[in-house]
Every structure is written in C-alpha cells, then in structure tokens.
Amino acid sequence: MVETRTVRASENLGGTSPAPAVTRAAAVLDVLAASQSGRLTLSDLARELGIPKSSTSNLLLALEDADLITRQGADFALGIKLVELGAAYLSRRDEVREFYRFCEEAPTLSRETVRIAMLDGTNVIYLARYEGHPAVRLTSNIGDKMPVSLCAVGKVLIARLHDHDLAEMFPDDLELPVMTPKSLRTGAALKAQLQNIRSQGYAMEDEESTTGVVCLAVSVPTRGAHGPSLGVSVTALKATYSQEQGEQMVAELQELARTLGNPMG
Amino acid sequence: MVETRTVRASENLGGTSPAPAVTRAAAVLDVLAASQSGRLTLSDLARELGIPKSSTSNLLLALEDADLITRQGADFALGIKLVELGAAYLSRRDEVREFYRFCEEAPTLSRETVRIAMLDGTNVIYLARYEGHPAVRLTSNIGDKMPVSLCAVGKVLIARLHDHDLAEMFPDDLELPVMTPKSLRTGAALKAQLQNIRSQGYAMEDEESTTGVVCLAVSVPTRGAHGPSLGVSVTALKATYSQEQGEQMVAELQELARTLGNPMG
C-alpha cells in the first residue's frame, strides 16, 4: 500500500466529472473494501485517496449518515446497508431463483456443489451457490470475486468475447495471478485454451485454483439486450471425479443454462 | 408510491449536511432498492427524490461510473458492485466464519437450518445461513431484512434493549406487519413477550412468519465495544418438532452464542 491515488475531478480523463463527491464516496467504499483489516481512520482514508482531511471528514459524515459506513471508535468500516443493497440487487435477478429451483430437481446436480457467476471485467462474481451434498466445502461466498483465469466459469465466459477485446484484456505476456502449480501463468496460455472451450461448449478447471478440486462450467445465453454474462459451474473432488460423471454434469449444466437463458424461466 | 420525498440540504434538521451529493446518491440507491421492479428512469428518480432532472442526471452518471448502478436502456438499476461491497462487509465479520465452523461440528445443529442475524433498527438482517439438512427450504437469503416482531431472532435481540428505547420503537398501539394468523399485531403484544424471553434466555417463534414453521433463537453477547447485536436461530418444521429436540437445539445455540461472543473464536 505505497501508492497514493488521487481522486480529483480530472481523474476521468476526457471529460469533466459530475458529482465528484459521489465519485469520491465510491472510492472510499472501494478503499475500505480493499483494505486488509477493513478498518481505516479518517486520516488513513484522506492519505490513501489523496484528498484533504476536511473534505474526507465531510464525505465520511455523509456516508455514515446513509449507513453505508459505520464509525467504530476512531475507525471507519463498511456498513450493513451494503449487504442489504447487495441482497436487493440479487433479489431482482430471477436467474438466481430459477437456478436454485433447477438444481434441486436435477438428477445429478442436485447432489453436487453448483454455482452461478457473472463476468465483471477480468473477474467473475459469484451470485449464488447451491450445495446439494457438501462433499466439497467451498471457501468462496456469494459476492466474492475471482480472476477469470483461475476458474472454469471465468474461462467459459471470456470465451464468448471477441478476439480483439481478449487481446486487450489479456496481452500474451500478461502475468496472471497464480494459486496452485497448475494455475495458468500468462495471457497467452489462457487464450490458447479458448478455441477448444468454444468448440466443446464447456470449460474445465483442473486444480488451477485449489489442489484436489476440479470444476466444469457452461455459459448461459444472454437474456434480453442488457443482461450480464452469466455462467454456471459444478465443483467436484478430483479424487472421485470420473469421465462419465463429468459428461452427465455437463449435460445437466447445459440444460440449466438453456433454462436460464429462456425468458420464461 | 404517491409521496414524493425531497432530499435537500435541509433534510437533516438541526445541522447543514455535508456532501449533499453523497446523501442524494445514497437516496437513489435506497429508492432503487425499494422500487417494485428495481428499474427506474432518470425522470422517475428525479420525481421520487424531488430533485431536478439535470442534477439527477449528474448523480446517475457518477453512480454509473462507480458501477454502483447500471444503465439498462432508459432504465437504471442497482449495480453488481453492491454485491461485491456487501460481500466485503461480510468477509470482515469473522463471526460468520466461526458460525459455519460451529454448525458443521455441532451434533444436532449440523443437521438443521441455522442462521445468524444482526439487529438493524426494527428489523433484523440475515448475515449467513447454514443448511445442514434442507428439510425446511427457506425463502430468505443473506442480506434479507425481516421485521423483528416476526421472527425469533428479532425478539431475542430487542429483548436486550432498555425499556425506554422499546417504548419509543414500539408504542403499545403500534400496528405490526402481519404475515400469518399467529403474527403479533401490536407493540404491546410484542413487549409482553420480552420479559419471558429475558428470563428463559431464548425466544421462540411459533408459525408467526410462516405457517408450519417454528424458530428458536438466542442472543450473542456483544464482542468488543463497537460490535453489532447478533443473534443465532434454528428453523424447524412444526410437524416434526418436539420438546426435547427444542431443548437440545437451544443448548447448542447457547454454546454457539458463547463461542461467537468470545473474542478468540
């Protein structure tokens, strides 16, 4: 945490930014979310954001007033209102409801750990998790972010993008985050897999984020003009994973994806 | 939705409000979260908030820029960033992690549906849910809000408050929200239960929010000076519920509460 980023009106190059206080307030939330302990003092935040303490004080008062942050003694932390707003977002996505319904009734998936995720830049965010049979106890929670290169859903979702976008997001020499010895290490390695994923219609992750764990994922056709990129995945233990079981799970995932893509549910 | 509330600097009576743009931006999020469809146009929002369209436009641009809202054609909706921030909040609460760990290992609770919630005004917000044996398929999700009068956790949490606070929050003649024939209907009825809850150390909900379902809840001792009011609850089917089973579950809930209240986990 050495770098100090300045959030000024001039930040958005190419145009003057409206409501700079809002932009800065959002930056406060980001900094709190990214901070190790989740608790920072006014001065910490002012330093981190590169804005005067007096201005920061005003921002924090307004944010606290709106319950978006809480004051804990001298420290500030994210507020419970954010959980509530996040839940409000999810409650509007009826894919989530349909996802649960489908998982409960699917012959194989109903006994597995299934997740639905959406693409957000070069990460995926998990929207819901179904745990039919918690053989695999996941550490990831709803709302958690994961680099696309490290999970099957991530790979299957970026496989939908155009090559020139991919080239921009993942230059050949880009160093990817590494979590296990099997993690993909460069943009080139990642892009090399995509053609294969496109032709077979699903993606696989083989111990790339967690040793001993494999994932299969399928992309959900975008419903409507403004929908996000969604994908569904199953997580299984490598030790008990078999080819036939994998094929069955992919088939059910594909049916789930079709169901979610269809506006009637 | 007839009433139009005006969000001006003078809103916070008793003092001028700093960073009014932030206060208004938070109001935008609230309105979107509260709206039926979750999608409103710029003009809708301007009307609802009682601020000029041009100002609203600026707010929305800034919010969109921060990913806190998304534009879907002419409509605006809550953004995925809120889910992410909500998850960041939860990830910092280590009570949640400990809650899961405890539930998995507890003899009885590990096979039940258990939740942890926190008090937020006259509502509780669910922070996590453990589903050991999904006999009871809950419709509530993490981040969902519930009036305290309708659930066991709510009742056990307000039982900790002082009488004068209770008198203010729940006047005798206050009409409470009703979801089943057994729901408590007035502030007086709610307060009448509290003395009993205090003396027995746990609260029960008997088909007050969902017919056929009972809940037991215990309050978690507040850890540290600035901690929120937390409670844990089990949900069971009334049909299969027995006295002995209830006693066992209360005992385990109390142990869970002690564990969570203890700073070492």
Place this chain on the structure above:
DNA sequence: AATGAGAGTCCAATGCACTGAACAGAAACC
C-alpha cells in the same frame, strides 16, 4: 400532420460545498 407527453441533454449564471491553514486533544517518545 399536428399535437402533447414523455424521455434525456445542454449550458450560463450563481450560490454553496470544498478546502487550506490554523486549532485542539491524545498518545508516544526522549
């Protein structure tokens, strides 16, 4: 076509939110 009601955008004038510097309190150091 013509009209009206809705949407969102634009821009100059202006009033208020931001800020810098000075201030005060707490804690840590020598």
Place this chain on the structure above:
DNA sequence: GGTTTCTGTTCAGTGCATTGGACTCTCATT
C-alpha cells in the same frame, strides 16, 4: 515536562457543482 506526531474539527473565502429553463428526440394519440 517538553516535544513530536498523530488524531479529527473548525471556518471564511472562492471556485466549481448545481440547476432552471430551453432544447432535442421518441413515441402515442388525435
């Protein structure tokens, strides 16, 4: 005790964000 280095708060001046009204565009209705 004195000094330094934190913390957060206060306030008057000023520069920029806000805003009202005019504008454009789209879509129904007559």
